[in-house]
Amino acid sequence: MFDLDTFISEHVTKRAESMFLYDIDKSQELLKEKIGKKRVLVIGGAGSIGASYIKAILPFKPASLVVVDINENALAELTRDLRSAKGVLMPEEYIPYPMDFSSPVFRKMFTQRGGFDVVANFAAHKHVRSEKDIYSIEALFRNNVFHVKDLLDLLRGYPPEEYFCVSTDKAANPANIMGASKRIMEDVIFGYSEAFPVKTARFANVAFSNGSLPAGFLARIAKQQPLSAPSNIKRYFVSPKESGQICMMACMLGGNREIFFPKLEEEQMMPFDAIAEKLLQEYGYEALHCSSDREAIEQAEALKKGSKQYPVHFSMSDTSGEKEYEEFYTEAEIVDMGRFRSLGVITGKGVPDKKRGDEMCRMLSCAFDREKTTKEEIVRILQDYLPGFGHIERGKSLDGKM
Numbered sequence: 001m002f003d004l005d006t007f008i009s010e011h012v013t014k015r016a017e018s019m020f021l022y023d024i025d026k027s028q029e030l031l032k033e034k035i036g037k038k039r040v041l042v043i044g045g046a047g048s049i050g051a052s053y054i055k056a057i058l059p060f061k062p063a064s065l066v067v068v069d070i071n072e073n074a075l076a077e078l079t080r081d082l083r084s085a086k087g088v089l090m091p092e093e094y095i096p097y098p099m100d101f102s103s104p105v106f107r108k109m110f111t112q113r114g115g116f117d118v119v120a121n122f123a124a125h126k127h128v129r130s131e132k133d134i135y136s137i138e139a140l141f142r143n144n145v146f147h148v149k150d151l152l153d154l155l156r157g158y159p160p161e162e163y164f165c166v167s168t169d170k171a172a173n174p175a176n177i178m179g180a181s182k183r184i185m186e187d188v189i190f191g192y193s194e195a196f197p198v199k200t201a202r203f204a205n206v207a208f209s210n211g212s213l214p215a216g217f218l219a220r221i222a223k224q225q226p227l228s229a230p231s232n233i234k235r236y237f238v239s240p241k242e243s244g245q246i247c248m249m250a251c252m253l254g255g256n257r258e259i260f261f262p263k264l265e266e267e268q269m270m271p272f273d274a275i276a277e278k279l280l281q282e283y284g285y286e287a288l289h290c291s292s293d294r295e296a297i298e299q300a301e302a303l304k305k306g307s308k309q310y311p312v313h314f315s316m317s318d319t320s321g322e323k324e325y326e327e328f329y330t331e332a333e334i335v336d337m338g339r340f341r342s343l344g345v346i347t348g349k350g351v352p353d354k355k356r357g358d359e360m361c362r363m364l365s366c367a368f369d370r371e372k373t374t375k376e377e378i379v380r381i382l383q384d385y386l387p388g389f390g391h392i393e394r395g396k397s398l399d400g401k402m
């Protein structure tokens with residue numbers, strides 16, 4: 001029987017166990033102090049990373065856990081998973097809420113509960129494809145920046161002991177609007193760091209996370225549809241379990257305005273097409289290389305007749321915003337590589353100029369309110385705020401590909 005966790009450890013991360021076990025074991029007492037008997041709120045907790053964060057903190061026995069997510073079905077499955085798994089220590093109070101964290105009902109729930117000791121926010125647009133047009137860009141910024149700012153304004157009245165908000169490696173020298181939104185989000189959250197401790201993490205692709213290309217491979221195989229992947233893109237990968245552990249350590253062990261990232265070497269990068277081929281082998285197939293999406297779709301008909309040649313179309317990446325490489329920090333950032341065995345920490349971040357950030361958000365909001373704002377105008381506003389923003393525009397979105 002195919003086991004996804006085993007496949008990830010053998011063929012993607014190529015680690016038999018989590019790379020963070022040593023640092024977690026070494027920090028047991030501090031983690032117990034930071035999490036034990038605390039009231040914890042996890043926003044976006046039904047997603048891959050949020051759910052993994054929850055599983056990472058539960059052994060340290062929080063007093064209560066409230067999980068908020070707009071995906072009602074995923075929230076129900078998270079609850080079933082937690083309740084069904086052997087050895088999971090559920091707190092006495094566990095409440096999953098299917099609601100939007102920017103909604104009035106969320107604010108009512110939050111204030112009537114008197115806030116929380118620990119708040120971790122995983123609600124985010126994470127795909128580069130989210131910059132396809134002005135409407136998707138506005139939705140991205142509202143979720144990744146504007147709603148985060150509203151949440152932080154709410155937290156001012158109920159300051160938590162720890163606040164964590166997930167970032168991305170794409171925030172380092174961003175080449176796409178999603179990465180730029182996360183880089184701006186870092187400034188926004190750090191702008192509140194004088195009111196309560198604020199931390200974040202930039203990390204690699206989470207192998208087979210919801211909505212990821214590798215997760216799409218599994219869905220395509222289940223439907224006997226062809227696989228498609230870039231042939232020139234390599235990425236760093238962590239397992240779903242590791243993703244939650246990074247966020248837990250950043251949230252609980254990080255200092256104010258610190259950014260955590262995994263210590264991964266360039267040779268640990270994996271190309272997507274190699275993952276696809278390994279996965280097909282696990283399912284007993286041989287990759288049949290096709291020259292186009294159309295040819296691959298036509299060849300997929302043979303799968304219904306029992307063919308063991310599985311059609312794939314691997315091609316050079318030609319869509320907007322796709323970097324050929326990944327990086328976790330820039331030359332201008334101060335990095336502590338000695339504190340942890342498996343994690344680097346970006347330190348020395350000052351409190352950003354909040355007026356400048358507020359003005360940039362105001363300009364974006366005004367631009368979105370106009371009927372004929374273009375993607376190019378948004379990019380110019382972002383470039384004024386992030387002078388090094390090297391947006392890669394190719395006039396083509398991932399939604400135009402298989």
